[in-house]
Amino acid sequence: MTWDTLLLNAELATFDGDAPYGLIGHGAIALKEGLIAWVGAQADLPPQARAEHVVDLEGALVTPGLIDCHTHLVFGGDRAHEFDLRLNGASYEDIARAGGGIASTVGATRTASTDALLEQSLPRARALLADGVTTLEIKSGYGLELDSERRMLEVARRIGLSLGIDVRTTFLGLHALPASHKDRRDAYVDEVCERMLPALAEQGLVDAVDAFCENIGFTREEIRRVFERARGLGLPVKLHAEQLSDQEGAALVAEYSGLSADHLEYLSDAGIAAMAGAGTVAVLLPGAFYALRETRLPPIDALRANGVPMAVATDCNPGTSPLLSLRLAASMACTLFRLTPEEALRGVTVHAARALNLADRGILATGKRADLAVWNVRRPAELCYWIGGSLLSNVYVGGEMLELG
Numbered sequence: 001m002t003w004d005t006l007l008l009n010a011e012l013a014t015f016d017g018d019a020p021y022g023l024i025g026h027g028a029i030a031l032k033e034g035l036i037a038w039v040g041a042q043a044d045l046p047p048q049a050r051a052e053h054v055v056d057l058e059g060a061l062v063t064p065g066l067i068d069c070h071t072h073l074v075f076g077g078d079r080a081h082e083f084d085l086r087l088n089g090a091s092y093e094d095i096a097r098a099g100g101g102i103a104s105t106v107g108a109t110r111t112a113s114t115d116a117l118l119e120q121s122l123p124r125a126r127a128l129l130a131d132g133v134t135t136l137e138i139k140s141g142y143g144l145e146l147d148s149e150r151r152m153l154e155v156a157r158r159i160g161l162s163l164g165i166d167v168r169t170t171f172l173g174l175h176a177l178p179a180s181h182k183d184r185r186d187a188y189v190d191e192v193c194e195r196m197l198p199a200l201a202e203q204g205l206v207d208a209v210d211a212f213c214e215n216i217g218f219t220r221e222e223i224r225r226v227f228e229r230a231r232g233l234g235l236p237v238k239l240h241a242e243q244l245s246d247q248e249g250a251a252l253v254a255e256y257s258g259l260s261a262d263h264l265e266y267l268s269d270a271g272i273a274a275m276a277g278a279g280t281v282a283v284l285l286p287g288a289f290y291a292l293r294e295t296r297l298p299p300i301d302a303l304r305a306n307g308v309p310m311a312v313a314t315d316c317n318p319g320t321s322p323l324l325s326l327r328l329a330a331s332m333a334c335t336l337f338r339l340t341p342e343e344a345l346r347g348v349t350v351h352a353a354r355a356l357n358l359a360d361r362g363i364l365a366t367g368k369r370a371d372l373a374v375w376n377v378r379r380p381a382e383l384c385y386w387i388g389g390s391l392l393s394n395v396y397v398g399g400e401m402l403e404l405g
């Protein structure tokens, strides 16, 4: 047999199986035609094994390429002034009700040209890639009318093509009520369900459908309508749930066999039970918890006790989480939420893959996509332990080594 690439002398954190980190010391991993062709202890390599490229990693750590399963990284402008306002005592809800918050980013996004949006957003995706992210979810939700939502999703796809990473796009029409529909909520929900979602899905721009279930967002009844429409179109759903208050959003998304419920600081026991029953992933977003100076913790022990898989993501957005490192999100998940480093790293690999409905990645195992991150450290816990810095040595996406320019 001849492989394309064979990496030798690696510490492999496979996240496959139940051993801590799925660790294989002094391991080898072979790539062929974009997939992992062989993985195991180097001593067990078949004697007839050959490869075009053989690389000695000298004991470096290899993980699956990291997966950021929740971002809003395509947007115009920034909201640094709101950071000031919050530090001076204004709450996120106060700012939103005064016409700032999401609405202000909607203005800046609508007025930016498509090229300008790409130019502003690309460096954010590049920063995530520089920290090991090879699969990235990007949501719409700062357009709130068909053409601007379309442009956001197109820019998201262009980011993937331009960087050579896999971008998954989520339609978030029910993110905020646009000013044009003040006092006409139903008309906006109609527009999302009857016009925007079908048109964007038709164009192949929608991998999943999300909504913001909150006092300052949308009600369960409104969200149920868009979930019904998504179901009719065969699209999976997920939800911003219980971020600022308990709206019983987790139970709603679980009822639709949702991929994930995200944030969850105010999640109830009933919500946890519903998620456990439906196999819905809990996506933890410690960047938003940190930036909003939230004090209420998501119910980590109860999620763990009920076997709900926990993913960790950046929530990269201009308001609540201007966070450009998934590794830092994992570190915060340990320090702020008390995940173990292993849980946090499973949260940015195998459980994040599940939150995106991607069965072909997230672990190092034969037959999975050859998306790998090679690090300048030797032990997996170091990825959560070092705060900042650049620890990435190389990434492979679909078996090809990427330029990290």
Ligand code: NIG
Residues within 6 Å of the ligand: 072, 101, 102, 105, 212, 240, 243, 288, 315, 317, 318, 319, 320, 321
């Ligand atoms: O995930 N909560 C709603 N959506 C984002 C924030 C968006 C914004 O403030 O621009 C979040 O926290």
Ligand code: FE
Residues within 6 Å of the ligand: 070, 071, 072, 240, 315, 317
């Ligand atoms: Fe979000």
